Amino acid sequence: MTAPADKTDGFVYVSLSQLMALQTPARGLSFAARQPRASILAGNHASRMRGRGLNFDELRRYQPGDDLRHLDWRASLRTGKPFVRSFSEERDRPMLVVVDQRINMFFGSSRSFKSATAAELAALAAWIAFHSGDRVGGLVFDDQQIESFAPLRSRARVQALCASICQHNQALNAGIAEVEHDTQLDTVLQRCLNLASHDHTLCIVSDFAGATPRTLQLLRQLSSHNDVIAMQVYDPTALALPESGRIRVTQGELQVELAIDKKHIRQPLGEFLTGRLRDVAKLLRRSQVPLLMISTAEDALSQLRRELGRLHEVHR
Structure with missing residues (x-):
């Protein structure tokens, strides 16, 4: 199932050409242990990234x-x-890029949808590993399916992974109902444990909706013998709702306006959104996995470059 060509604008739906074009800007970025001082992977985090063995x-x-x-x-x-x-x-470290395309990711209030931002981040992670000479594979999952790709050192494998991301991304639509008591995230992490016994790098891109103590346990198991990086994609409304007026939530053709100037709407909605984001971020930090928080309100590449501590090198 694919979206009409005019919908693959990169903000609601992504295209394969868009993800493949990220190959060039991904050069110079690295997940290796030796990071600039400003990097989230530096300092206390450095010991968690094993580098070459x-x-x-x-x-x-x-x-x-x-x-x-x-x-x-x-x-x-x-x-x-x-x-x-x-x-x-050790000449390479297999990379598994794990990207969430569940229906809960199909949301955006400003620049782009969480699902589109996650797709870009996943493609960037794949290209970073490819440029490092590592084998690249991954898992792309939605509410029902998990598609896996064994790590290979080839551009064709990155392209196949990106194509799968696009297919799952373009299949999202507002008519899909959210799954109650969703356990798909834990199912995917368990699959990762089966695929990556040790000495892999895993980049998990998700909003981590539905995370539980079981999720925490699985992340700790994965990080005990692998390098794991979590990229939590969030929408800015989860941090702070505007004081007045209305916010428009859109799915392309379908638009819904919420009258957040009304206290009985704004207060419970704000408490729910900020509380959920805070709880998930707290759980991820307890796992001792390096956490990069990426907003849908800003360009994914710029944020990733900043989080990895590369912006200060560009401006030197």
Whole structure:
């Protein structure tokens, strides 16, 4: 199911050409451990990002100058001669981009919809990993389906992932009902655990609606052996409703106006939106996973660059 061409404006619905065009601006961005001082991944967060590791290469005879910490005692005792284990630097880390396209993401009050912003962020994450020479895969999910892509080091794999994101994104419409007691997010995270046993980088892009203590447990399990980054997409109305007037919520052709100047509407709506965002953000921080909060009111690339601490480098 696809949206009419005139609807793929990048704000309500995204197009494949739009996501593929993010390849160039994604250059220079990195999820690696060594980040600029201003980065969210720097300082206390740096230890959570493992960076490159070492792979066992071979068992060989000890040579003067070899690191004694690499002595293989079993082989040395068995042969009566000193043997050491040699290692080579890990050349890549598989990246899994996990992107939420559930109906709760199909909302926007100003610049773009959460679903469109999430699609852009996911594509940027995929291109960042691709430019780093890493294998790229991912999971794209909506309310009913989960589509997975095994990590490969190829532009074609990034394109296939972006195409899937577009397909799920363009299938969203206001006629889809929200699922009560939605457990799809936890189902996806459990799938991630099965796919990424260790030494993966996972970038999870979602509003994290429906997050529960089980979600917290799964995030902690994932981050114990992998690098996990959470990008929480939110709409600015979740931070503060305007003091007066009306806000217009649109789904392209369908528009609804809320009279927020009326206290009996504004107060409960504001408390609900801010409370939900605050609770989810608090839960994510408890997971010890680096959290990047991205607003739908601003360009996704600019926010990601700023969150990763790259803007100060651009202006130097």
